[in-house]
Amino acid sequence: MxxxxxxxxxxxxxxxxxxxxxxxxxxxxxxxxxxxxxxxxxxxxxxxxxxxxxxxxxxxxxxxxxxxxxxxxxxxxxxxxxxxxxxxxxGLTHEWRVAIVGAGNLGRALARYAGFESRGFDVVALLDADQMLVGTEIGWLRVSDAADLEEVLAKTRANMVVLALPASVAQSVCDRVVDAGVHSILSFAPVVLNVPDYVNLRKVDMATELQILAYHAQRLQVPGLDAERPSA
Amino acid sequence: MxxxxxxxxxxxxxxxxxxxxxxxxxxxxxxxxxxxxxxxxxxxxxxxxxxxxxxxxxxxxxxxxxxxxxxxxxxxxxxxxxxxxxxxxxGLTHEWRVAIVGAGNLGRALARYAGFESRGFDVVALLDADQMLVGTEIGWLRVSDAADLEEVLAKTRANMVVLALPASVAQSVCDRVVDAGVHSILSFAPVVLNVPDYVNLRKVDMATELQILAYHAQRLQVPGLDAERPSA
DNA sequence: CCATGTGAAAGGCTTCACAGCA
DNA sequence: TGCTGTGAAGCCTTTCACATGG
Structure with missing residues (x-):
């Protein structure tokens, strides 16, 4: 070469x-x-x-x-x-500004996850549609109204978004994020999202992980099935 | 279910x-x-x-x-x-009983995550080493003392474990889990765990996911020109 | 010597294209 | 006709083995 x-x-x-x-x-x-x-x-x-x-x-x-x-x-x-x-x-020499949409259990956990900061990812916004949560403080962030998504993304100049919200609203929020010009998305919603192919989308699905574990665990529990022999 | x-x-x-x-x-x-x-x-x-x-x-x-x-x-x-x-x-016809070790932000979020229950995974225990947390109620679970890990796993007959704890203690807790006979483990700790090869270990690493996104995002943003700065 | 760097081989996964069957 | 099931081809990834050079 x-x-x-x-x-x-x-x-x-x-x-x-x-x-x-x-x-x-x-x-x-x-x-x-x-x-x-x-x-x-x-x-x-x-x-x-x-x-x-x-x-x-x-x-x-x-x-x-x-x-x-x-x-x-x-x-x-x-x-x-x-x-x-x-x-x-x-690409870690860039500055990455992350907005987290969804301030439920998972969103709050992510907002406070020290691993992001320490690796150069700056959490600049936390949003939720629930008016009970809007305005409250979580970690060092104040929860913004998801209705203002576009403005918040623009104002904070976020260039990555983490979706930590229910499957039912994930696609519509995802669409708005893409339209707002943020093309790097990490989703925790247990649903397949459709995005244009210029968008970078990654997915973490905890239930899927457990199901994969279940598959392997079950396979080991079945006796006598897989005795790999070179040749009979 | x-x-x-x-x-x-x-x-x-x-x-x-x-x-x-x-x-x-x-x-x-x-x-x-x-x-x-x-x-x-x-x-x-x-x-x-x-x-x-x-x-x-x-x-x-x-x-x-x-x-x-x-x-x-x-x-x-x-x-x-x-x-x-x-x-x-x-293998979803089995009944899977999951113990979550670590009742920090992430552990609590997981304990309350509805997606587990609805897919046939029963969260039977939540443990933490912090005495301030032990005994408190989170969701419908009472936090057990991580010092009693082996007893709790045995009593609840857990057959899967989720590790939601800091990198520093992940390996030692992982070892105890394996010794206790639970051989299906899902880890959220940002560290490589060593386990015997009969153990099923899966890993979810959120910081890694963001870094992969960063790589692709950077790729698109700088189509032909890398020149962040032509370092002397 | 020793560990890197790399062609080549091996293995696994996806895509193609079409035979087969309700 | 329409959609499944599947060999075969193509692509990607890992592993091997060894030439290379400090």
Whole structure:
């Protein structure tokens, strides 16, 4: 690879499209690297990273190779440098302002979740349609009226939205968010949302996760079914 | 709920190993089917299911074919029958008793999340190590002392555990859960947990989801030009 | 030596296209 | 006719194995 065959711009450090599976593992590596940074560790090997992240070391090396060759053969990777490269590739050098729509149990939990702040995501608004909640304080935020969604998004210059609301209203709120120009959405609503394909939508569904667990648990409980034999 | 008194299903125990990607889509289909059931719809086509679930129709048909041939050519699938088959394949005919460890913001939100109950998951315990919380009532549950984890799991006969606690204690609590004999675990802690390979562990990481969104958002915002700053 | 970086092989998933059947 | 069920092709991901170079 690295052949100078590209007839177009050489693109010095711009990472091209990363495989989705790689992107999600990069977030893992970044977490481990930041842990190592805090401990003062300066170098790390792909083997060591692999063990912490629970993947194969060849996988780690291939993932990192998409970012460029930032390791040193025979030695490993420089923690601080690699951490910076990954953060850059993931777009964490931008400032991300997150609005949470839905101040129910889950929305409140998310609003107070320290993990967002510490990773560079700034929760700038919390909205709900329930007039009983509007105006109350949760964490350090005052709950805004979901009726004013567009204004609140504009005023806070939110560029990400988290949907923490019932399935019944998720689609309509989602549509308004998209129309308002926010095209990165994380939904916790247990429903499939339709969005234009220029919108980045991710979904977390807790009931689905439990159902997947149930499948695997049940499979183990059935005796004698899966005795994988090389050949009978 | 729906105590499955499976009458006479003379099937050969179907449900061999399903592809993981299929399992997670089956939970989607099941949700749509139950919606259709509630509306009184009797039949559905793979095209229609595909559109609701946001996948290709060939994908739907292949997924369903792993369960057997329960469709009718030229017509479609019988909603009630298919719903039953999927629930059976996913192991939802068992009764799943879930203990939630961690009664912080997230743990409380989960304890009150209606989506669990309605899908056949019974939240039987909520535990925390904080003595200020122990004994208080959250939803219809009384918070138990995490020090008594093993006893609580045994007494409630929990067969699934949800970890909603800080990264710092997640591994040790996880170990105790595994030793106590609960081998299906859903973790919300932002840390990689090590478990024996006979344990089913799934992970939901909200900060990771936002980081993946950030990657894609950044990608769109800077189509050709990375040049945030051409670092010297 | 040692650990990275990477072609090539292997495995898994999705999509295609159409045969088969009500 | 219309929609299911499915081999085959294509694409993506992981794993292997080893050349490479500090």
């Amino acid at each position: 690295t052949s100078a065959q590209t007839p177009e711009e050489p693109e010095p450090e711009a990472a091209r499209q990363l495989p989705p599976a790689t992107v999600s593992r990069l977030t893992l590596y970044l977490r481990m690297l930041n842990g190592l940074l805090a401990e003062g560790v300066e170098r790390v090997s792909s083997d060591s990273l692999a063990e912490s992240a629970g993947v194969g070391s060849a996988n780690v090396r291939k993932d990192l190779s998409y970012l460029g060759s930032y390791g040193t053969r025979g030695v490993g990777y420089e923690v601080a440098n690699l951490s910076r490269k990954i953060a850059q590739a993931l | 729906t105590s499955a008194q499976t009458p006479e299903e003379p099937e050969p125990e179907a449900a061999r190993q399903l592809p993981p990607a299929t399992v997670s889509r089956l939970t989607l289909y099941l949700r749509m089917l139950n919606g259709l059931l509630a509306e009184g719809v009797e039949r559905v086509s793979s095209d229609s299911l595909a559109e609701s679930a946001g996948v290709g129709s060939a994908n739907v048909r292949k997924d369903l074919s792993y369960l057997g041939s329960y469709g009718t050519r030229g017509v479609g699938y019988e909603v009630a029958n298919l719903s039953r088959k999927i629930a059976q394949a996913l």
